[in-house]
Amino acid sequence: MAINKDSDLHMHSTASDGNYSPDDLMKKCYDVGLKIVALTDHDTVQGVPNAIEVGRSLGLTVIPGIELSTKIQGRSVHILGYGIEYENSEMLAFLGEQQQYRSERLNQMINKLSKSGVKLTRTDVLKHVDGGSIGRPHVAKAMIDAGYVDSVSEAFDQFLAEGKPGFVEKQKEMTVKEAIDFIHRYNGVAVVAHADYYGLDEEIESWVREWGLDGIEVFHRDHNAETVQRYLTLVNQIEANTGAELLLTGGSDFHDEEYGRVPEPLGVTRLADQYAEILLQRISKSDS
Ligand SMILES: [Zn+2]
Numbered sequence: 001m002a003i004n005k006d007s008d009l010h011m012h013s014t015a016s017d018g019n020y021s022p023d024d025l026m027k028k029c030y031d032v033g034l035k036i037v038a039l040t041d042h043d044t045v046q047g048v049p050n051a052i053e054v055g056r057s058l059g060l061t062v063i064p065g066i067e068l069s070t071k072i073q074g075r076s077v078h079i080l081g082y083g084i085e086y087e088n089s090e091m092l093a094f095l096g097e098q099q100q101y102r103s104e105r106l107n108q109m110i111n112k113l114s115k116s117g118v119k120l121t122r123t124d125v126l127k128h129v130d131g132g133s134i135g136r137p138h139v140a141k142a143m144i145d146a147g148y149v150d151s152v153s154e155a156f157d158q159f160l161a162e163g164k165p166g167f168v169e170k171q172k173e174m175t176v177k178e179a180i181d182f183i184h185r186y187n188g189v190a191v192v193a194h195a196d197y198y199g200l201d202e203e204i205e206s207w208v209r210e211w212g213l214d215g216i217e218v219f220h221r222d223h224n225a226e227t228v229q230r231y232l233t234l235v236n237q238i239e240a241n242t243g244a245e246l247l248l249t250g251g252s253d254f255h256d257e258e259y260g261r262v263p264e265p266l267g268v269t270r271l272a273d274q275y276a277e278i279l280l281q282r283i284s285k286s287d288s
């Protein structure tokens with residue numbers, strides 16, 4: 001029997017940092033023959049209703065998703081949430097506040113820097129943001145571009161570090177546990193995104209055991225065959241040790257044709273449908 005690979009459970013629209021509107025993205029999915037897809041914008045579900053409406057009209061199965069930015073041991077970790085109640089007003093209010101805060105912090109930094117003679121616009125900074133929270137490194141890169149400093153460290157030392165003229169206090173980021181709890185509270189399942197990015201493989205079992213992490217993004221455009229094998233082994237090991245049944249997910253992480261370590265069009269990285277179907281079953285169970 002042929003294995004169908006017509007699923008893609010990780011992609012971004014203009015609701016976060018992708019280049020295509022949810023509407024156009026679903027049309028692209030349809031054009032390249034995808035059947036089961038999930039929209040997983042950074043820290044927002046704003047694009048989900050539109051993706052669902054357009055995707056379904058094209059005959060696609062569209063799973064509501066989100067990719068939450070978290071911090072653990074000083075490292076950024078992304079947690080995917082699938083099947084969350086994307087219309088829940090409490091959840092929307094929380095995400096909206098977070099977004100407002102990040103955006104406001106950037107304005108404050110720009111104002112403070114301007115008083116020290118560093119003139120940047122929001123656009124100058126946002127150019128350097130490739131998903132997740134806007135932070136000082138992005139401001140530093142914009143300063144380099146504009147010729148104010150030669151390096152990120154110089155930008156921090158002179159302007160952005162605590163006590164320097166461009167410093168603005170930061171809101172505490174979600175922890176991995178908080179992100180998992182958040183996703184569960186709104187009836188979704190939580191999956192660690194592109195697990196290979198973090199060097200935290202040995203921690204993942206405890207996230208499953210102690211915090212109820214539901215799965216691992218084993219397949220990703222930046223995971224080569226060897227990496228996939230490593231995560232398949234890890235899944236088996238964690239399942240044996242914890243008795244949990246993990247979800248295995250995957251996707252292209254498509255933002256636009258230029259994005260990524262190796263740029264590629266939508267539809268190149270594809271997930272075997274069997275994994276997406278198991279996810280669908282799990283989500284429909286948590287609905288009822
Ligand atoms: Zn990510």
Ligand SMILES: [Zn+2]
Pocket residue numbers: 010011012040067253
């Ligand atoms: Zn992503």
